[in-house]
Amino acid sequence: MDFLAFLGARALAVLRGWGHAALFFVDLLGALLPSLRRFGLVVAQIHAIGNRSLVIILASGMAVGFVLALQLYNTLITFGAAESLGLVVNLSLVRELGPVVTALLFAGRAGTSLTAEIGLMKAGEQLSALELMAIEPRQRVLAPRFWAGVISMPLLAILFSAIGILGAWVVAVGLIGIDAGNFWAIQQSGVDVWRDVGNGVVKSAVFGVICTAVALYQGYETEATPEGVAYATTRTVVISSLGVLAMDFILTALMFTTGR
Amino acid sequence: MTKRGMEILVGLFVLLGMLALVFVALKAANLTSFNSGATYVLTARFDNIGGLKVRAPVRSAGVAVGRVTSIVLDPKTYQGVVTLAVDQRFKFPQDSAAKILTSGLLGDQYIGIEPGGDDVDLAPGANIAQTQSAVVLENLIGQLLTGKAAVAGTVMEAPQ
Numbered sequence: 001m002d003f004l005a006f007l008g009a010r011a012l013a014v015l016r017g018w019g020h021a022a023l024f025f026v027d028l029l030g031a032l033l034p035s036l037r038r039f040g041l042v043v044a045q046i047h048a049i050g051n052r053s054l055v056i057i058l059a060s061g062m063a064v065g066f067v068l069a070l071q072l073y074n075t076l077i078t079f080g081a082a083e084s085l086g087l088v089v090n091l092s093l094v095r096e097l098g099p100v101v102t103a104l105l106f107a108g109r110a111g112t113s114l115t116a117e118i119g120l121m122k123a124g125e126q127l128s129a130l131e132l133m134a135i136e137p138r139q140r141v142l143a144p145r146f147w148a149g150v151i152s153m154p155l156l157a158i159l160f161s162a163i164g165i166l167g168a169w170v171v172a173v174g175l176i177g178i179d180a181g182n183f184w185a186i187q188q189s190g191v192d193v194w195r196d197v198g199n200g201v202v203k204s205a206v207f208g209v210i211c212t213a214v215a216l217y218q219g220y221e222t223e224a225t226p227e228g229v230a231y232a233t234t235r236t237v238v239i240s241s242l243g244v245l246a247m248d249f250i251l252t253a254l255m256f257t258t259g260r
Numbered sequence: 261m262t263k264r265g266m267e268i269l270v271g272l273f274v275l276l277g278m279l280a281l282v283f284v285a286l287k288a289a290n291l292t293s294f295n296s297g298a299t300y301v302l303t304a305r306f307d308n309i310g311g312l313k314v315r316a317p318v319r320s321a322g323v324a325v326g327r328v329t330s331i332v333l334d335p336k337t338y339q340g341v342v343t344l345a346v347d348q349r350f351k352f353p354q355d356s357a358a359k360i361l362t363s364g365l366l367g368d369q370y371i372g373i374e375p376g377g378d379d380v381d382l383a384p385g386a387n388i389a390q391t392q393s394a395v396v397l398e399n400l401i402g403q404l405l406t407g408k409a410a411v412a413g414t415v416m417e418a419p420q
Contacts, residue, residue, distance in 0.1 A: 040263070047266050051273045090288050155277025162280035165288050184287060191289040192315075201281070 024217050028142055035143030042144045042151075049110045049145070050152030054159070056109055057102060061160035064097060065089065065167025073176055082176075086183040087190040089168040094191065094200045095256065098161035100248050103207035106153060107240040111215035114145055115236040118219030119229040127220075142216050149212025150205060157204035199255045206251065207244050214240040299326060299345040300384035304358040304371070309340040310394025312360055312369045318344050319361075320373040325350045328371060344371065353378040357390035369394060 036042070068089050076082045118141065121127050127137045165187075172178040191197065215236045222232035306312075309331060318326035326346035334341050346352075355376030362369050373388075382388065 043267055043270050046270045046273070051269050054273060054276075086288075094284065094289075152273075155274060155280075158284060159277055159280045162283050162288075165284070187288045189317075193285050193289045197281075197284055197289050 020221075021217055024220065025213055027138055028146060028213070028216065031136065031138040031143040032146065035139045035147065038140075038144070041140070042147045045144045045148030046152055049114070049148045050155060053106060053109045053152070053156060056105055057156045057160050058163050060101060060105060061093075061098075061163035062167040064101065064160075065093070065164035065169075066171050068092065068097075068164070069168035069171035069176070073172070082178060083182050084186055084190075085172050085176075085178060086165075086168065087186045089172075090165055090187045090191050091196060093161040093164045093168075094196050096248070096252070098157045098164065099200055099204040099207055100244060102157040102160045102204060103153065103211055103244040104241055106149075106156065106207075107211045107215070107237050107244070110149065110152075111211050111236045111240050112233045114149075114212070114215040115219040115222070115233045116229055118142070118145075118216060119222035119224075119232050122220065122222060123224040123226075123229060125224075142220065145216060146212050149215075150208040153208025153211065154201050154204040157207075158201060161200065195255075199251075203248065203251050203255075206247060210243045210247060211240045214243060298348040300348055301329070302344045302346055302382060302384075302386055302388055304342050304344065304388040304391050305334065305337070305339040306342060306358075306360060306391050306393045307339055308393040308396060309342060310360055310369055310396055312340075312342065312371070312394060316368060316370050318346060318371045318373060320350065320352070320375065325373070342371065351381040352376075354380045354382055354386075355390065356382065356388060357392065358388040359392040360394035362395070 069085060072085055072088050073082055076085055076088070118127075121141065127141065130137045130140060169180075169183060172183055173180045218232040218236045218239070222228045312328065312331065314328055314331055316328045317324045318328065326344050328342055329345045330343040332341050333339070342358075344358075352373055353376040355378040357374045357376065359372045359374065360369055361372045376390075
């Protein structure tokens with residue numbers, strides 16, 4: 001009986017947590033359109049979230065491009081297929097690595113700062129103060145950050161892919177000596193704008209929603225103590241990373257497995 | 261930082277992202293190699309399509325002029341019906357032939373159109389009458405073996 005009660009209590013707690021998060025998300029969605037009237041707030045948040053993540057995204061993209069080109073060349077050359085290096089690098093970046101690695105970096109770089117910022121606002125009772133002044137905190141504080149995350153993520157992901165391809169180009173053409181014309185031509189013949197690039201952008205937008213929503217929720221629901229904020233920040237990274245990876249599998253299965 | 265300075269930086273970031281998208285779409289994907297241009301439809305029937313796939317290129321004299329848009333089996337004749345989307349700019353004579361060819365020894369298969377000499381061009385939706393099926397490697401090997409056997413047979417018989 002004790003065991004049954006324990007099991008039931010846990011299940012109810014999990015369900016309650018999910019329901020709470022879903023209600024929060026619906027409330028947030030309701031605040032999205034009204035918040036656009038103060039677009040300056042969104043711009044300020046894009047600066048805080050997007051611009052400031054630029055350096056780490058570009059550096060990682062470049063490094064991934066370099067390493068992919070070097071590693072793949074070693075394998076491809078044994079099959080006499082070194083010419084298709086550009087295609088393999090391009091597809092793996094545009095379809096998978098660009099959106100996913102960007103989302104993981106974004107969760108670490110921007111998600112944590114969102115959670116900590118909102119958690120401290122809550123701890124300092126700034127959110128309650130806003131409410132006292134009849135300012136809806138979701139509209140004024142949360143929604144602009146959500147917009148910024150959703151707008152920034154696809155931009156960052158495509159930048160990651162582009163710089164990665166350029167990095168691979170540096171290694172493949174400059175270092176290894178693959179013909180530059182061949183490097184680009186095989187990509188142009190093998191990569192489809194809508195199917196590959198378009199789906200990559202869709203993926204990164206979905207990841208943007210996941211990462212930002214999780215970060216905001218964790219910040220908004222944090223316990224108003226230093227430990228609470230620390231715990232919430234950690235959970236932001238763990239939950240958004242796992243969420244991104246799980247969603248990536250689902251999206252890949254939906255996008256890239258159907259025939260042809 | 262002033263508000264204006266921040267706005268300029270955000271504008272730069274957005275512009276950079278757009279540029280990256282344009283770069284990937286134009287330089288590293290197939291947006292430039294006719295995708296959007298107007299096309300017309302041709303069909304061709306093959307006894308065996310081999311490893312031909314949807315979206316395989318259609319080439320004439322080695323130049324890409326279109327793509328395969330669908331492949332279905334005709335339930336009556338048991339032939340593979342291949343639908344081609346060919347660039348509007350290129351018209352082919354009515355007696356042109358469609359062949360399933362392979363790029364390189366083990367490369368992907370594509371459709372090659374060999375223009376005929378007729379004065380009338382193939383109309384949109386027309387069927388290409390003359391076709392040549394894919395060369396299936398297994399059949400080829402089979403033929404080679406039976407051919408070898410036949411040759412061996414005649415050589416054995418020859419001394420008499």
